[in-house]
Amino acid sequence: xxxxxxxxxxxxxxxxxxxxxxxxxxxxxxxxxxxxxxxxxxxxxxxxxxxxxxxxxxxxxxxxxxxxxxxxxxxxxxxxxxxxxxxxxxxxxxxxxxxxxxxxxxxxxxxxxxxxxxxxxx
Numbered sequence: 001x002x003x004x005x006x007x008x009x010x011x012x013x014x015x016x017x018x019x020x021x022x023x024x025x026x027x028x029x030x031x032x033x034x035x036x037x038x039x040x041x042x043x044x045x046x047x048x049x050x051x052x053x054x055x056x057x058x059x060x061x062x063x064x065x066x067x068x069x070x071x072x073x074x075x076x077x078x079x080x081x082x083x084x085x086x087x088x089x090x091x092x093x094x095x096x097x098x099x100x101x102x103x104x105x106x107x108x109x110x111x112x113x114x115x116x117x118x119x120x121x122x
Contacts, residue, residue: 021041021044024037031110034107034110035107038099038102038106039103046096049095053088053091053092057084
C-alpha cells in the first residue's frame with residue numbers, strides 16, 4: 001500500500017524503488033560509501049539471480065524432457081549436459097561483473113556531475 005495515498009496500490013517499480021534494497025536514506029558522500037552501499041546488496045542480488053536461474057533451469061529441463069517423452073525430439077538439452085554447467089557458471093560471473101558495473105557507473109556519474117544527488121529520497 002502506498003503510504004502517501006491510503007487505499008491505492010503502488011506500482012511494482014515504485015514498490016521496488018522504495019524497498020530496503022534500493023532506498024538510500026542519506027546521500028553518499030564518498031566513493032567508499034558508494035561502493036559499500038552497492039556491496040552490502042551483492043549477497044541479496046546473488047540470491048535473487050541464483051533463485052531465478054535455478055527456476056529457469058528446472059523449467060528448461062522439464063520442457064526438454066517433456067519434448068523427448070511426448071514428441072521424441074531433442075529440445076534444448078545440451079549434448080553433453082556438462083555444457084549447461086559451464087553456461088551457468090559463466091552467467092553467474094557475468095551477472096556479478098554487470099553488478100560491479102553499477103557502482104563503477106555511479107562513481108563516473110558522480111565525477112562528471114558532482115552536484116547531483118544520486119539515488120537519495122527527496
